Amino acid sequence: MNPLPLVAVAGSPNAGKSALFNALTGARQKVGNYPGVTVERHSGRLVLADGRPVELVDLPGAYSLDPASPDEAVTRDVLLGRQKGERQPDALVIVIDASNLDNHLRFALQLIELGHPTIIALNMVDLAKRDGLELDPSRLSEELGVPVIETVAVRRRGIQDLQAALDDMLSAPFCGVHEHVKSDLIHLQRRAREIATAAVVSETPVRRWTHRLDAVLLHPVFGPVILAAIMFVMFQAVFAWSQTPVTWIADGVAWLSNVATSVLPAGLLRSLVVDGAIAGVGAVITFLPQILILFFFILLLEGTGYMVRAAFLMDKLMHGVGLSGRAFIPLLSSFACAVPGIMATRTIDDPKDRLTTILVAPLMTCSARLPVYTLIIAAFIPNTRLAWGIGLQGVVMFGLYITGICGALLAALVLRKGVLKGSSGGFMMELPKYQWPPLKDVVIGILTRAQIFLKRAGTIILGTTVVLWALASIPQAGPGQRQSEVSIAGHIATAIETVVKPIGFNHDISLALLPAMAAREVAVSAIATVYSIDSPDEQAGANRLEDKLHHRWSLATALAFLAWFVFAPQCISTIAVTRRETNGWRWPLFMVTYLFALAYLAAGATYWIAVAAGLGGA
């Protein structure tokens, strides 16, 4: 069977390429990887008017065919038919921003030279009009020699015209691309400017929205204040908005647990299902709302164009610790998860800048720590209201994030003075126009994350929980003995305990630390499983995990546990992605070692200070 015709979507960054791709393919998307390189391949399926299916691939954004990053190299190689694991595209859709013709036409001219059947999507015509710019698409089409379709991808406008044009194009025979003639960039740029000037019908100077917003958001005083406020609101919201849905999920898990208890006969099977699977996985999926709220904010900040402004505001400070403003986006993404954050460092050109960013990214508080933080905070920090809309629990959470950030900045500074000494590279970024991202794109992004999280809960977390249940249940404790001490897991934990006892960790924590190497949130399910096995008589929902902890741990231990998780590199995925991105074991091993050392010191210092302050009693 012949493969589907392949249409590549190409364009400069900020042309609205991904929005157009989403508009064309909807939710029918696949995210994969190009073989041998760590560049994501986004593809989707589109059905033309006559029923023919077409595969669409969203190429990484590039400014020209002379690559400045691995992403841009993939774009070039796919277009030249040289990329491993990708067939030659049958047609090309070039997305250009209508209000940035001079720049985007240069890349378009370079691509048209290749000789693919090509359609230009003249995107964001609404924003151009708002800026007082009137264009003549037919004139543009004449000058370029290819069809030009006006689109507003975020409003799904012009999409049908674009599909119709694709339909025509794919019906015509195609005889392969030319070899890449490396036209002089300066020459192309001048030609691009000529065409842009010719295509402009009228231009009325208006005060642009983006300029007005930037006057406030990039203001030397208000800018940083607003950035801090946005981050504070974001973390308060993660706590406040999630309370209701978290209760629903917790009630659902308790109900399921009761049903299973009444249906299954008492014995090992019931213990496996109720104490292992339901208690473990249930404890983790309770945190789904928080993770999704955090991703909602990150997707929104990215989609509106504010994320780049944050990088602009922070560049000088980041430069001060030997990083660039470019590192701000990977580090901010690491608040959601260090894995995409570390992958996002590919946009950093300077190798030492990039390596430093990778090594400190795990210090950013990722969403997997939220279950741990939330549990401990809910159990030990009173829900007092400090001022209108500001609760003590939220402040503690904010403090943990700040500790992570300060730790990352300090670590970067030390790394750049020591193992990664050298001058830091530059900071050059485009500040795109502000726009409201379509709700549908944000929803697609959130659903993808939810899917990944639930898949993890269903595989890694379920697997480790069941293994832990087995280790914790065998052999069975006799009368008067505690199950968590007699079992195999108990003996392993006793060995770990000798190391972590000085920093205030008890036997139960030692037991949770080992499976939590798979992923941090497993610590929560592990603790839930252990206490569930230890006290089989308690109804699963009747005695909440928070209450059990509150009775068994001292405040000093709880605080030390929080401090540990600010630093500890307990995530197999992060270690694996670091190995892949740095091409070897040297840097991931270095990372794991220095982070565990920091975690031990931080937890120890917290515990000793807390005990000295009289918080050591249970």
Next chain:
Amino acid sequence: MNAPFQPDTISLDQLKLGTKARVSSIAWDGLDEGEACRLRNFGFDEGVTVEPLHLGPFGRDPIAIRVGRMTVAIRRRHAGAIRVIPLTQ
């Protein structure tokens, strides 16, 4: 890395915010290859009109510059490699 001195020109990092200017020369040799490539990709070229719009809050660095129809942020150090002729409005 500064461009050779020419009468009537100043370097871009000295240009006042909101003042339009025409690029007279860029000291490409003082920039490394990647930086030069990126500046070209942003459309920096002799004869182009530029206008500094915003400064970073800490140490007045980086600088947001309108070049053509695009706004880009570059560090003060790189702006120093670009000589411009201020245009009076």
